[in-house]
Amino acid sequence: MPYKDQPFRTLDPAVWRHKLYPFVVTAVVPRPIALLSTVSKEGVSNLAPYSFFNIMSCDPPYVCIGAMTTRGRPGDGTKDSQQNITETGEFVVNVISHWMLEAANVTCGDYEHNESEWEAANLTPMPSVKVKPPRVAESAVHLECVLRHQYPIINKEGKTHATILIGEVIMMHASEGVMGEDDKGRPCIETEQLAPISRLGNPRYGLTVATIDMEMAKHETLT
Secondary structure, eight states: OTTTTSOOOOOOHHHHGGGOHHHHHHHSOOEEOEEEEEEOTTSOEEEEEESSEEEEEETTEEEEEEEEOOTTSSTTOOOHHHHHHHHHOEEEEEEOBGGGHHHHHHTTSOOOTTOOSHHHHTOOEEOOSSSSSOEETTOSEEEEEEEEEEEEEEOTTSOEEEEEEEEEEEEEEEOTTTEEEOTTSOEEEOHHHHOBEEEEETTEEEEOOOOOOOOOOOOOOOO
């Protein structure tokens, strides 16, 4: 525990509220990244990475996405992915692996609402089974989702700073190259083969290629 005896700095969000972003995104790490594929009501496909993302349950499987508004963006600052999800109720989570990081990064660009990122990123759309947004063929894991809930996060000025989007996973896909089984014969993903990318903070990413196996500790009652 190298820092146990070091002094701590305390930050009050009410005081630091306009300067908290660097601290928050470097303190809560690593964060998995969802490369979201959506389709606008006009039928234009969109791609964008979101690192305010995680799985919330498994029966049924639910995912949660934090969609922040962007200052200076037309209207209320809502990004294309959120707008598409709200209007159509569908999206696909494509997991980002190391071999597609640079392509996924291209989708971060400031594109027009009806401008597709697929061609710019040189990524390949493939049909989904239950939703309209396509899957990314270069991704090894896809989660087809439908929107179930959304909750705005309101700041001190009464403006929506972000929206929590909660989606149910209604179909899952994984390349045979990353599939495995756990010790009970249940399907699982082999982390080393997936080599997932995580977000650490601007401009840093993490690459998971080494893991530690540790059984869950069991509490033994003393008698």
